[in-house]
Amino acid sequence: RESGPFQHLLRLDRVALAMAQAAFMRTGPAASLPLEGIGFVKTRTGLDAPDIEFMMIGARTQDARPWLPFVQSPPQDVMGVRPVLLHPRSQGKVSLGSADPTAPVRIAFNFLSERNDLTDLRDACRLGSDIALRKPLDPFRGDPIAPRAGADSDADLAALISATAI
Numbered sequence: 001r002e003s004g005p006f007q008h009l010l011r012l013d014r015v016a017l018a019m020a021q022a023a024f025m026r027t028g029p030a031a032s033l034p035l036e037g038i039g040f041v042k043t044r045t046g047l048d049a050p051d052i053e054f055m056m057i058g059a060r061t062q063d064a065r066p067w068l069p070f071v072q073s074p075p076q077d078v079m080g081v082r083p084v085l086l087h088p089r090s091q092g093k094v095s096l097g098s099a100d101p102t103a104p105v106r107i108a109f110n111f112l113s114e115r116n117d118l119t120d121l122r123d124a125c126r127l128g129s130d131i132a133l134r135k136p137l138d139p140f141r142g143d144p145i146a147p148r149a150g151a152d153s154d155a156d157l158a159a160l161i162s163a164t165a166i
Contacts (some may be wrong), residue, residue, distance in 0.1 A: 006058055007074040011068040012103035019095040040086075043123060052124045054131065058140070080139040081132045083124030111165055121165065122157040 009018060009029055021028035036057055037103060040050035054142050078130045090113040095102040125147065128142040143149070145159050 006064070007067075007077055010064060010066055010074060012068050017064045029122070043120070043127065048134075049086075051086055051120065052127070053086055054124075054128055055082040055084065056080070056081065068154045076142070077140055079132065079137060080144075081122060081128040083128050085117055085121050085124070091118050114161065118158055118161060121161050122154060125157050125161065126152065 015030070018028050018030035018155070022030035036049065036055050039054045039056065041051055041052045041054065042050050044119060063075040063078065063166070065075060088109050088111075092107065092109040092111075095106045095108075097106050112121075129144075131137075132144075146164070147157060151157075151160075
């Protein structure tokens with residue numbers, strides 16, 4: 001597999017030119033983060049607005065580093081599709097931490113406290129996996145990390161979502 005466009009750009013000579021272009025002309029690939037694309041989806045007919053957002057990630061910033069041929073190979077490409085529930089039914093609560101006005105407030109997020117939120121995210125994970133497996137993404141896709149291949153039952157996806165959702 002050849003490197004994707006982001007890793008290609010990180011070759012030391014290319015990244016230096018891109019950084020200079022961004023610093024002096026405020027244009028070019030280093031002038032903005034080339035890490036994501038976003039798509040909005042209506043998963044059911046009859047919805048007035050999309051209910052799921054997909055963040056498509058083409059690189060992991062923690063792996064981004066300049067490289068030189070014959071000295072160091074480019075970092076491995078990573079491709080991800082992250083679903084976001086746009087209209088969760090679960091509700092959190094904000095309350096005062098104390099009578100002291102400078103004290104931090106208490107925040108209880110209560111993520112996934114409504115069962116339908118988990119069901120909708122589970123279905124969105126399946127749709128995201130379907131998108132990630134499309135032929136145009138073949139050059140950028142390696143082995144699945146999450147959900148792992150074969151770990152797509154309702155229980156597997158619920159465990160993944162519960163462990164990784166914020």
